[in-house]
Amino acid sequence: MKEQNNRNESMIEGRNAVLEAFRSGKTVDKLYILDGCQDGPVRTIVREAKKRDTILNFVTKERLDQLSETKKHQGVIAMTAAYEYSDIEEMFALAEKKGEDPFLILLDNIEDPHNLGAIIRTANLAGAHGVIIPKRRAAGLTATVSKTSAGALNYTPVAKVTNLAKTMEELKGRGLWFVCADMDGDAMYDVNLKGPIGLVIGNEGEGVSRLVRETCDFTASIPMRGEIDSLNASVAAGVLAYEIVRQRTR
Structure with a gap:
């Protein structure tokens, strides 16, 4: 997968880290979330993603484990841009x-x-x-x-x-x-x-x-x-x- 090839530079794992990435203004291209997870922190992350028109992907735990490098993704992985976009x-x-x-x-x-x-x-x-x-x-x-x-x-x-x-x-x-x-x-x-x-x-x-x-x-x-x-x-x-x-x- 493309994400795996570049994950050292462009992946953020874990609820707090992903939420902080959004709040700091970092560009998040794609967000992978454990399908069916509806607790408060995840809902907050989804809300922030929708504000910024980030592409949302609801996936299985197996898919998240496959993408994860730390194996501590907490049901959330964000793929971020290595460079900021222009307008x-x-x-x-x-x-x-x-x-x-x-x-x-x-x-x-x-x-x-x-x-x-x-x-x-x-x-x-x-x-x-x-x-x-x-x-x-x-x-x-x-x-x-x-x-x-x-x-x-x-x-x-x-x-x-x-x-x-x-x-x-x-x-x-x-x-x-x-x-x-x-x-x-x-x-x-x-x-x-x-x-x-x-x-x-x-x-x-x-x-x-x-x-x-x-x-x-x-x-x-x-x-x-x-x-x-x-x-x-x-x-x-x-x-x-x-x-x-x-x-x-x-």
Whole structure:
């Protein structure tokens, strides 16, 4: 499991420790709670989690024991972000500071932390002003993501949103238009990728989800000449990001 791979850096166990994490303002991505446990401290933790829109998972004792490192979880384990999330306003401020049109990368259902880290690295090198990820069905800012980003996480803002499609609609109102990677789309060389833009990347298995794809203004495909028909998500993000760079700097 991803949580186990990163647990030394991103897991908090025990009722008091988890409650204190919430009260101190620490970002908690996911909360695992013993199913059926309804005592006072646990209800308080659940209430704090709901205030912050933390993802709640009610699981068996066996599952908690599997995740636990201390074996003293008291029915509660929190998965926390290794880095603090930014907000979208920081991305617009960064673009304005550089005197550039906003260039954002949005990730739909990227669950592999190595892919997320690699995309953040590419975003930084390609001059993107930020990366936006959804709260559900997505990797968070774990230690593995930080390591794979090769330091880019210190410079490239990453925001987490509840609803990706709704966020895109709001950003359209601020002048952005969106292009998603899709093998059935127009060749990327034929799509105008200049101006304020959001590049949307889905995972290898399912691609961009239907609602998010329908919210995009254009679809762009990467020309392929081999026998297989798909690229790793981070590679696809890199190819399209640098087509945006090429068009912006022509």
